[in-house]
Amino acid sequence: MDSIDLRLIELLRENARSSYAELARKVGLSAPAVHERVGKLEAAGTIQGYRAEVDHEALGLGVTALIGIIEDSGADTDDVLAALRAMPEVESCYFMAGVESYQLTVRVGTIAELEQLIVRINRTPGVASTRTAIALSTKWENRPQPHLG
Amino acid sequence: MDSIDLRLIELLRENARSSYAELARKVGLSAPAVHERVGKLEAAGTIQGYRAEVDHEALGLGVTALIGIIEDSGADTDDVLAALRAMPEVESCYFMAGVESYQLTVRVGTIAELEQLIVRINRTPGVASTRTAIALSTKWENRPQPHLG
DNA sequence: GGCGGAGGTCGATGGAGTCCATGGTGAAGA
DNA sequence: TCTTCACCATGGACTCCATCGACCTCCGCC
Structure with a gap:
């Protein structure tokens, strides 16, 4: 859990449908690296899921x-x-x-x-x-x- | 706004990172059709965004x-x-x-x-x-x- | 110094996203 | 009833992405 992880979480809280490639560009890593980091955050339960926000x-x-x-x-x-x-x-x-x-x-x-x-x-x-x-x-x-x- | 739209919204509320192809399979449409429907739901403000849920x-x-x-x-x-x-x-x-x-x-x-x-x-x-x-x-x-x- | 592991890049490939032309369907009006 | 129009799904094509494996680099540790 370093600053890049925090940045990824922040980006995914803003737009959970960002592609890994886009996240990778924004944090300055390669797409596979981002993919692995996000996977670990999900496995650790830090990221619990992805939800669409709707107009109730x-x-x-x-x-x-x-x-x-x-x-x-x-x-x-x-x-x-x-x-x-x-x-x-x-x-x-x-x-x-x-x-x-x-x-x-x-x-x-x-x-x-x-x-x-x-x-x-x-x-x-x-x-x-x-x-x-x-x-x-x-x-x-x-x-x-x-x-x- | 028909039952397929509602189903799409429900699926995206469960997992906002579902691919269009996956959504298409689940609702029985083609991927481009789903893509267009979701785009319209976003444009209409019915879908307001996609958020990662985190362990605070x-x-x-x-x-x-x-x-x-x-x-x-x-x-x-x-x-x-x-x-x-x-x-x-x-x-x-x-x-x-x-x-x-x-x-x-x-x-x-x-x-x-x-x-x-x-x-x-x-x-x-x-x-x-x-x-x-x-x-x-x-x-x-x-x-x-x-x-x- | 050599070893091992964590975590990175790169390259390849299969599949997804997305645009476009085409064709079908349903409603409104003559 | 027939025509027309608007809308939407389909399928193909092309680009880009996700994802896997191979290898590299950096550290900490024996």
């Missing part, structure tokens, strides 16, 4: 909300997590410090669907209560953080 | 936190936004319904850096107060939502 609104998922979850005192955390994972609307899930054990980012098409989702989460065994905040607009998301080193 | 911990950004911001009554929203955008640690920013105008996802290396970041945000003109919750662990993030149609 254009795909009918225009409603974004953040949901905090307070667990029952006797809740089985694994069961709650499994139930949440089974809901495709739940895009991200963090286990938090504080009263609310989980913080979710969810995406649905309509407010009615959001209501149904909240009801479903509240009905999940182990969930004591939820707190939902609706995003009126997304200023930016998943902005790649430039490397300082 | 491996890159020295192991601390994730969610920060809610309450604005001053007389705050200039654009100024606040510009100040937040200038902070590279702020990965995502939503404009919210509710008391807290903004909800941020931030990533830093250490708790000390988080503290400094919070101080900096609180000092920003227009920001009345903040509320920070630290993520102890990330269960999952940016999970691509399968298309139902």
Whole structure:
């Protein structure tokens, strides 16, 4: 993990579809060298995958909300997590410090669907209560953080 | 925007580095046809970009936190936004319904850096107060939502 | 000094990306 | 019903890329 690796990661965070040849030109190595470095970063888990960023609104998922979850005192955390994972609307899930054990980012098409989702989460065994905040607009998301080193 | 477009988007959300030939095989079209469809999805803004997903911990950004911001009554929203955008640690920013105008996802290396970041945000003109919750662990993030149609 | 390994370049080749001409299909209008 | 038009898939051709093997270089270590 040297500065060239960091540069490659930065380039791939900006455009994951860059060709190896293009990456090679930008970091000043040959294409096979870049290929091997990227392969090792993937194998090490430093690069976990490559995702297309989409306009959720254009795909009918225009409603974004953040949901905090307070667990029952006797809740089985694994069961709650499994139930949440089974809901495709739940895009991200963090286990938090504080009263609310989980913080979710969810995406649905309509407010009615959001209501149904909240009801479903509240009905999940182990969930004591939820707190939902609706995003009126997304200023930016998943902005790649430039490397300082 | 038909079912093949949706399938292409789904495939690219799973692996943005798939070759056009591979995509073509999976959707049952020729590579040039896929190339043109993807190009149009990009031009229309439906596909906004391609990002490598990284292990933030491996890159020295192991601390994730969610920060809610309450604005001053007389705050200039654009100024606040510009100040937040200038902070590279702020990965995502939503404009919210509710008391807290903004909800941020931030990533830093250490708790000390988080503290400094919070101080900096609180000092920003227009920001009345903040509320920070630290993520102890990330269960999952940016999970691509399968298309139902 | 000699050895071994990590990681680089170079060259070759098979396959992918991409442009273009062609032909088929579906909708709108006479 | 027939025509026309627009759109899109196909298949071929050409360029460029991905990827493999061979060899080279630099270091650290015996």
